[in-house]
Amino acid sequence: MRFILVLLGILVSHASQALPALPVTEVMPGIFVHVSEHHWPDRDNHGEIANIGFIVGDDCVAVVDSGGSPQQGIALHKAIKKATTKPICYVINTHVHPDHIYGNRAFKEKAVQFVGHHKLERAMATRGPHYLSKADELLDLRVTASNIIPPDLPVKDSMTLNLGNRELVLTAHPTAHTDNDLSVYDKKTNTMWLADLLFLEHIPVIDGSIKGWLNELARLEKNHYKLVIPGHGPLVRDWPVSLQPQKAYLTQLASEIRAMIKQGKTLEYAVDHVGLSTKQHWQLFEQFHRKNITIAYAELEWED
Numbered sequence: 001m002r003f004i005l006v007l008l009g010i011l012v013s014h015a016s017q018a019l020p021a022l023p024v025t026e027v028m029p030g031i032f033v034h035v036s037e038h039h040w041p042d043r044d045n046h047g048e049i050a051n052i053g054f055i056v057g058d059d060c061v062a063v064v065d066s067g068g069s070p071q072q073g074i075a076l077h078k079a080i081k082k083a084t085t086k087p088i089c090y091v092i093n094t095h096v097h098p099d100h101i102y103g104n105r106a107f108k109e110k111a112v113q114f115v116g117h118h119k120l121e122r123a124m125a126t127r128g129p130h131y132l133s134k135a136d137e138l139l140d141l142r143v144t145a146s147n148i149i150p151p152d153l154p155v156k157d158s159m160t161l162n163l164g165n166r167e168l169v170l171t172a173h174p175t176a177h178t179d180n181d182l183s184v185y186d187k188k189t190n191t192m193w194l195a196d197l198l199f200l201e202h203i204p205v206i207d208g209s210i211k212g213w214l215n216e217l218a219r220l221e222k223n224h225y226k227l228v229i230p231g232h233g234p235l236v237r238d239w240p241v242s243l244q245p246q247k248a249y250l251t252q253l254a255s256e257i258r259a260m261i262k263q264g265k266t267l268e269y270a271v272d273h274v275g276l277s278t279k280q281h282w283q284l285f286e287q288f289h290r291k292n293i294t295i296a297y298a299e300l301e302w303e304d
Helices: 002-018 070-083 120-139 210-221 241-262 267-273 276-281 285-300
Strands: 025-028 031-034 052-056 061-064 088-092 113-117 153-155 158-162 167-172 182-186 191-199 227-232
Touching: 025 227, 031 070, 031 227, 052 070, 061 070, 113 120, 113 182, 153 158, 153 167, 191 210, 191 241, 210 241, 210 285, 241 267, 241 276, 241 285, 267 285, 276 285
Parallel strands: 061 088, 088 113, 113 153, 191 227
Antiparallel strands: 025 031, 031 052, 052 061, 158 167, 167 182, 182 191
């Protein structure tokens, strides 16, 4: 038995060594991003569907989301080593969804600290068992609890990380896309890494609060950023113009659902009728739109 375990370990090690470095682009000085295509997470793409990357300072490197699979985490680690000799000091998980955290184990080293929203640990503990039980079936992944690593440094409101002549301001947002959204602002280049607080082309996915998300977008819209990195979709250099389609979609959903609630329409009716005019504007509409209505209806049904 011990021989078999050793053999399996060797095979896994060799497979990891054979993985190529993840393709990344230096989008601003010291900021490297892998932009993913829009797909429903499945056994073909193994959940590798989110924009991920890293930021290099004079002293060390911060990873921003580790990837949708253990293999993608390894490939990202290789990309970092290819780009710089600086050590990795932080892994920042922007929220709990698997496409952003399943690569965590590739960075589990003594000198590396994991950082996340103060509600992230609870979200990982609550959702982790379900995520793990579905990983093999849905994504063809061998994922264990060791891939889901809670933050060593929880962010309550905001936190500044200094990578060496490079300060990152981390903000823990109120419930929006999820209840554990974290953004990363790079002062040096005026770059905002919004992760899944911003979707482009890919339909926005509500897993928190539609009201809270609209409130956060209204606040962020007032700021000026040279570059914004979304969780899904192309990079943004015309902020806040590129924000408007997502804002319009969420606003329309909220308006139509409120009207139907006032008319006494049921959730089932709303699911079949709300927001259908937006279908042509979004990829993966069929996969996520009905869920968005269900979550938003449950929230708005009880507002004053």
